Amino acid sequence: AQSVAQPEDQVNVAEGNPLTVKCTYSVSGNPYLFWYVQYPNRGLQFLLKYITGDNLVKGSYGFEAEFNKSQTSFHLKKPSALVSDSALYFCAVRDGGYNKLIFGAGTRLAVHP
């Protein structure tokens, strides 16, 4: 069965510093991987996805993610964090056909001034 793991419940970063939110996956076949962000009392918003091709995927709001097949990881990164990046981040993998997604437990990112 497909699965994703987010090993950190919370990540704390100072504003201006680089940030990384970790995600590892377990799939049979080629993975379709996603990152979504949830701001307080809102629905999830799409950040980026990896389907195939370049291992470095660029997304919304300056975020990017690096696909690493040998380490089965898909870490989310940003070179310089903003206070407004503080939110709950979810990694997800497509499960079989259609657009069924399996989500990780989420990582809360706190960016401090």
Next chain:
Amino acid sequence: NAGVTQTPKFQVLKTGQSMTLQCAQDMNHEYMSWYRQDPGMGLRLIHYSVGAGITDQGEVPNGYNVSRSTTEDFPLRLLSAAPSQTSVYFCASSYLGGASGANVLTFGAGSRLTVL
């Protein structure tokens, strides 16, 4: 363009009561789905639909029913609410197919349900 609209935003039920969470999208998306979000567990798929008249179960379908009579609407029914169904519920939709075959889900704002 409203996107995905969920109603109500908040609801309190007593154990054993029934209710329907409404979901409507105006993007002509074929695929619609319901997730529940619980602390520390991420989002779990309840039911999904790939078109009018076609529904299937997700990871946690017990206690929930769905139907899809139109492309736009995908209501989620709780026939006899239980405290374990206290959660935040999200409806999400997307196109199917396309070149990559992995289309982005558009989420509603959520419905917070409390069962006493």
